[in-house]
Amino acid sequence: MRKVSNIMIKILFLHGKESEPGGEKVSRLERDGYTIFNPFLTKHSFEKSVATAQDIVDTQAPDIIVGSSRGGAIAMCLETHARLILIAPAWSHYRQTAGKKLASDTMILHSRDDTIIRFEDSKRLAEIYNVTLIETGVDHRMRDEQTLETLAKTVEGCISENPGLL
Numbered sequence: 404m405r406k407v408s409n410i411m412i413k414i415l416f417l418h419g420k421e422s423e424p425g426g427e428k429v430s431r432l433e434r435d436g437y438t439i440f441n442p443f444l445t446k447h448s449f450e451k452s453v454a455t456a457q458d459i460v461d462t463q464a465p466d467i468i469v470g471s472s473r474g475g476a477i478a479m480c481l482e483t484h485a486r487l488i489l490i491a492p493a494w495s496h497y498r499q500t501a502g503k504k505l506a507s508d509t510m511i512l513h514s515r516d517d518t519i520i521r522f523e524d525s526k527r528l529a530e531i532y533n534v535t536l537i538e539t540g541v542d543h544r545m546r547d548e549q550t551l552e553t554l555a556k557t558v559e560g561c562i563s564e565n566p567g568l569l
Contacts, residue, residue, distance in 0.1 A: 418467075420493070449473075469492065473497070476494045487510070491545060495524045512537050
């Protein structure tokens, strides 16, 4: 488990609609030594998926929440003080995210070549909330080596920027 100044860093990873727990992004974060919570999120009910994620937020208090695609839209619905990293967030596909606020320290990773979630949706989200958009990756899956490295550096940056974790 990854510790910073004797504090265990906990990450909640929320997968996309057609995905399952695990995968390259989760494996990379686990190899980097973080404690990962990676629940199964049913694709049949957005509300149940939000409730599942909120329960983990309430009981485990993750430091960082990484949401991929639909998981990004779910992350946007959570009541939390955790840093958000949204990977190709499908926010425009879910009206439940309408009117939600994003903290200014939210990070978005997205590929311009994504054919499932439009890069322009993330660009718009970044502009609305004045958050950072990082262009990376070769497609929607965001599991190429460049993106995995960008994700790792983004998580590391979230930790170093948070004085409460150091």
